[in-house]
Amino acid sequence: MRDMTIGQYYPVESQIHSLDPRTKMLGTLCFIIATFLIKNPLAYLPLLGIILILYGVSKVPFSYFLKGLKAIIVLLLITFFFRLIATPGITILHVWIFNITAEGLLKAIRLTSRIALMIIGASLLGYTTTPKMMADGLEKALRPLQKIGIPINDISVMVMITFRFIPVLLEEANNLMDAQAARGVEFEDCSALKKMKNILALLVPLFLSSVNRSAELAMAMEARGYSGEGENTKMFPLEYSGKDKVGYILELFFILSIVGLRIIGRV
Amino acid sequence: MEMIKTENVSYSYDVWIKDVKHKREALHGINLDIHKGEFVAILGANGSGKSTLAKHFNVLLQPDEGRVLVNGRSTEDKDAVWEIRSTVGMVFQNPDNQIIGSSVEEDVAFGLENRKVPSCEIRSKVADSLKAVGLFTNRKFSPSKLSGGQKQRVAIAGIIALDSNCIVLDEPTSMLDPLSRKELMDVLVKLHRQGRTIVLITHHTDEAALAERIVIMNNGNVTAEGTPEEIFNKPSVLYDNGLDIPQITELGRALSKRGILRGKCYLKSDELVADVLGSTKDRRFNIMGEAGCNAEDTECDAEDDRDSLLELRKVSFTYGKRTINEKKVLEDIEVKLYPGEFTGLIGSSGAGKTTLIKLMNGLLKPDSGKLLLHNEVLENKKHRLSLLRSKVGLVFQYPEHQLFCKTVLEDVVFGPKHIGMTSEDAEESARKCLQLVGIDEKYFDISPFDLSGGQMRRVAIAGVLAMKPELLILDEPAAGLDPKSKDQMFSLLESLRKENGVSILLVSHDMEDIAKYTDRVLVLHDKKLVADDTPEKVFKHVEMLHTFGLDVPVVTNVLSKLQEGGFPVKRMITVDAAADEVYQVFQERS
Numbered sequence: 113m114r115d116m117t118i119g120q121y122y123p124v125e126s127q128i129h130s131l132d133p134r135t136k137m138l139g140t141l142c143f144i145i146a147t148f149l150i151k152n153p154l155a156y157l158p159l160l161g162i163i164l165i166l167y168g169v170s171k172v173p174f175s176y177f178l179k180g181l182k183a184i185i186v187l188l189l190i191t192f193f194f195r196l197i198a199t200p201g202i203t204i205l206h207v208w209i210f211n212i213t214a215e216g217l218l219k220a221i222r223l224t225s226r227i228a229l230m231i232i233g234a235s236l237l238g239y240t241t242t243p244k245m246m247a248d249g250l251e252k253a254l255r256p257l258q259k260i261g262i263p264i265n266d267i268s269v270m271v272m273i274t275f276r277f278i279p280v281l282l283e284e285a286n287n288l289m290d291a292q293a294a295r296g297v298e299f300e301d302c303s304a305l306k307k308m309k310n311i312l313a314l315l316v317p318l319f320l321s322s323v324n325r326s327a328e329l330a331m332a333m334e335a336r337g338y339s340g341e342g343e344n345t346k347m348f349p350l351e352y353s354g355k356d357k358v359g360y361i362l363e364l365f366f367i368l369s370i371v372g373l374r375i376i377g378r379v
Numbered sequence: 380m381e382m383i384k385t386e387n388v389s390y391s392y393d394v395w396i397k398d399v400k401h402k403r404e405a406l407h408g409i410n411l412d413i414h415k416g417e418f419v420a421i422l423g424a425n426g427s428g429k430s431t432l433a434k435h436f437n438v439l440l441q442p443d444e445g446r447v448l449v450n451g452r453s454t455e456d457k458d459a460v461w462e463i464r465s466t467v468g469m470v471f472q473n474p475d476n477q478i479i480g481s482s483v484e485e486d487v488a489f490g491l492e493n494r495k496v497p498s499c500e501i502r503s504k505v506a507d508s509l510k511a512v513g514l515f516t517n518r519k520f521s522p523s524k525l526s527g528g529q530k531q532r533v534a535i536a537g538i539i540a541l542d543s544n545c546i547v548l549d550e551p552t553s554m555l556d557p558l559s560r561k562e563l564m565d566v567l568v569k570l571h572r573q574g575r576t577i578v579l580i581t582h583h584t585d586e587a588a589l590a591e592r593i594v595i596m597n598n599g600n601v602t603a604e605g606t607p608e609e610i611f612n613k614p615s616v617l618y619d620n621g622l623d624i625p626q627i628t629e630l631g632r633a634l635s636k637r638g639i640l641r642g643k644c645y646l647k648s649d650e651l652v653a654d655v656l657g658s659t660k661d662r663r664f665n666i667m668g669e670a671g672c673n674a675e676d677t678e679c680d681a682e683d684d685r686d687s688l689l690e691l692r693k694v695s696f697t698y699g700k701r702t703i704n705e706k707k708v709l710e711d712i713e714v715k716l717y718p719g720e721f722t723g724l725i726g727s728s729g730a731g732k733t734t735l736i737k738l739m740n741g742l743l744k745p746d747s748g749k750l751l752l753h754n755e756v757l758e759n760k761k762h763r764l765s766l767l768r769s770k771v772g773l774v775f776q777y778p779e780h781q782l783f784c785k786t787v788l789e790d791v792v793f794g795p796k797h798i799g800m801t802s803e804d805a806e807e808s809a810r811k812c813l814q815l816v817g818i819d820e821k822y823f824d825i826s827p828f829d830l831s832g833g834q835m836r837r838v839a840i841a842g843v844l845a846m847k848p849e850l851l852i853l854d855e856p857a858a859g860l861d862p863k864s865k866d867q868m869f870s871l872l873e874s875l876r877k878e879n880g881v882s883i884l885l886v887s888h889d890m891e892d893i894a895k896y897t898d899r900v901l902v903l904h905d906k907k908l909v910a911d912d913t914p915e916k917v918f919k920h921v922e923m924l925h926t927f928g929l930d931v932p933v934v935t936n937v938l939s940k941l942q943e944g945g946f947p948v949k950r951m952i953t954v955d956a957a958a959d960e961v962y963q964v965f966q967e968r969s
Contacts, residue, residue, distance in 0.1 A: 121521075123519065242481060242482065243481045244480065244481050244482065244485050272479070272480075272481060273479060275481055276478070276479065276480070276481045276522070279521075279523045280475055280523070283523075287775065288780070288781060290737065290742055290775065291775045291778065291780075291781040292781060293742055293768075294740055294742060294768065294772070294773040294774075294775070294843070295781075295793060295794035295797060295842060295843065295846070296765070296768060296769070296794050296795075296796075296797030296798040296846065297797055312783070313783055313793075316783035317780055317781055317782065317783050320783075320828070321780055324476075325473075325475075325476050328471060328473060328476035328477070329476050329477065329479070331439055331471070332469075332471055332476065332477035332479070332534075333479060333489075334439065335437050335439060335464060335468070335469045336464070336468075336479075336489055336490040336493065336537060336541075337461065337464055337465070337490050337493040337494055337541075338489070338493050339493065344492040344493055344495060345491075345492050345495045345496055345497060345498060345501065346492060346498060346501075347484065347485065347488035347491070347492065347498060347501040347502055347505060348498070348502075349498050
């Protein structure tokens with residue numbers, strides 16, 4: 113809880129950083145769809161290869177790649193374990209009370225690979241795209257929805273503010289944990305029930321300060337002429353460049369080949 | 380012509396006391412003119428109505444009675460709102476709650492984007508305004524990487540970018556350290572010179588001294604108005620309004636009383652130094668180059684054989700051990716704290732002060748080294764650490780933000796109960812401590828959130844005191860308090876020490892407070908404890924402290940400047956001592 117940096121923007125200049133956020137978001141989407149289309153466990157390896165190449169191009173250090181995985185390692189292990197033992201089929205191994213089936217092994221590998229690849233792919237988007245770019249990209253891509261009454265402008269501002277305040281609230285939570293610990297509260301080494309009870313000592317002040325913060329922020333935004341109406345101009349308007357064309361072509365090629373291979377049953 | 384004009388402005392808030400709506404009057408018929416290009420300071424204690432007034436300038440509030448005119452247009456005119464908000468920009472107290480963008484330049488662009496300015500124009504305006512506040516090189520930074528002062532300058536840049544001619548700042552420095560404060564004030568002075576109207580809301584008289592005109596508010600009324608010289612020449616007016624006078628003015632008055640200066644009102648230390656040195660020339664003062672300041676420092680410290688309360692032996696600490704973010708914060712810290720002491724801990728931001736106090740209270744465990752409580756080594760075992768936590772109370776910055784219980788009493792009982800006191804003992808201790816911090820019994824059963832900010836802070840301190848600590852560590856306990864509340868806070872600490880024998884460790888950036896209240900100062904710099912002595916001796920090393928990014932009390936600065944000018948005074952740390960010293964040297968030499 114004290115260290116949450118997964119998916120936070122990593123500021124370097126690279127080919128991937130300079131792509132339009134919409135290109136990157138579509139790419140991430142394609143990648144995630146691909147992980148679902150693929151059934152053959154061995155076919156996840158080329159997918160891993162592709163993402164490793166992309167990490168290389170993006171100049172995001174390899175340690176960040178591992179960091180994304182480290183954070184979900186428990187989740188992956190649990191998923192793997194239960195898929196392994198809880199799938200009916202032909203038993204290939206019997207350990208103590210657990211029945212490991214061939215189907216179970218296959219499904220376990222498939223599911224953990226999917227989750228892992230999805231997280232790695234989505235973190236790459238986070239590492240190479242600022243929240244503002246993401247919000248702008250989302251706003252522009254979803255612009256048509258404005259016509260049917262969905263307030264895309266407001267949503268994009270909300271997304272941006274959320275990203276902006278994650279580190280602020282995290283720091284505040286940490287400060288509160290220290291302050292309450294100084295008053296004798298244990299947050300580590302104690303029973304789950306007690307932990308839940310103690311969390312209350314964090315939640316109430318955190319909630320109050322968030323409410324105060326949002327009231328102040330709303331005032332500051334109003335003072336700076338925010339009205340939430342109409343389309344604003346942008347300091348850096350999103351514009352596609354040649355790179356994005358290449359990006360889209362590669363993405364299209366990638367997803368079509370996956371679909372094609374799936375149809376002929378090769379993956 | 381008036382930039383801002385208020386005519387008989389009255390305003391009251393709705394407050395809820397026990398579910399009944401009450402009106403609390405915040406402003407009573409304020410008449411105020413602020414001229415174009417003027418630098419006005421609105422000075423007042425907490426709750427004087429100064430912030431409420433400021434919110435009227437930017438149409439964040441509408442007056443109940445009377446009207447506010449900005450550039451001749453009434454704030455009630457709905458069509459004028461945009462124009463007024465483009466003319467008058469506002470900077471708020473909390474730097475974190477007004478930055479919207481996730482990078483510096485995005486934030487500055489926010490107002491321009493709302494005004495639908497074309498992209499290329501946004502870029503050039505953002506660049507220009509960031510250059511004006513000296514943050515152009517940091518334009519791609521995330522706000523979380525900036526100091527509080529830098530964040531406030533980002534907010535100012537956002538206002539300049541809109542070509543606003545008037546900047547209203549609502550206590551912009553109250554959450555900043557002295558260095559950031561100074562940087563911010565420099566920016567304001569510069570912007571004023573460029574012709575902008577500045578309205579500074581504050582309770583710091585030394586900041587108000589930079590303005591052309593001071594308006595004092597109290598209880599929703601304007602009680603005094605004039606140039607800084609006029610205002611500071613009448614200390615009684617300031618005291619009556621819950622304010623104090625700047626230390627430099629106080630020193631000038633003390634020297635005038637002793638016949639060295641001629642009763643002028645001093646606002647800048649350079650003027651005072653020049654006048655003192657000038658008067659020495661009148662008297663054909665025999666200038667002595669050597670200023671005996673280091674001579675007496677050579678005395679050897681006798682080994683202290685008192686029983687220490689808490690001792691740190693060769694304590695080191697590293698954050699993020701064995702990760703890529705590994706960072707050593709403290710190295711071989713050796714210190715002994717004794718019963719009944721009032722110790723100060725100073726160090727620039729990032730010197731490791733917070734880490735050190737967390738180690739002292741067992742919130743963090745040292746990598747190496749030992750902690751001794753009453754000469755007994757504390758092992759890193761759990762019950763030992765909880766013993767440490769009960770003996771060493773830690774009050775963080777803005778402790779009022781940690782309150783969460785339904786009633787004041789419940790909140791104070793919370794700590795002692797958690798360290799294992801019985802309910803009866805805990806409650807008895809809580810009642811006693813609440814009375815000690817000056818919270819009346821009638822408040823015990825109300826919600827802590829219905830109290831004023833200063834009262835909430837005292838309740839939070841009582842919450843730590845109720846655990847009966849022998850050492851109380853406080854991190855900036857006076858942050859954001861006006862002079863009167865600050866005095867109350869320190870007299871509370873003094874009485875805790877004298878009457879209850881609690882040792883106190885005060886972490887502060889305010890060197891005047893350290894000089895005035897502590898009898899020992901620890902200086903942290905670059906992971907190490909570099910000085911441990913009486914404040915008189917520590918503050919003599921003006922140059923050394925400056926290289927550590929620390930300041931010395933205003934009077935010490937004046938005396939060291941006098942020394943540089945060839946006037947052989949010793950470096951004193953309080954106003955009276957300094958005035959006496961100057962007087963004595965005059966007597967001896969002339």
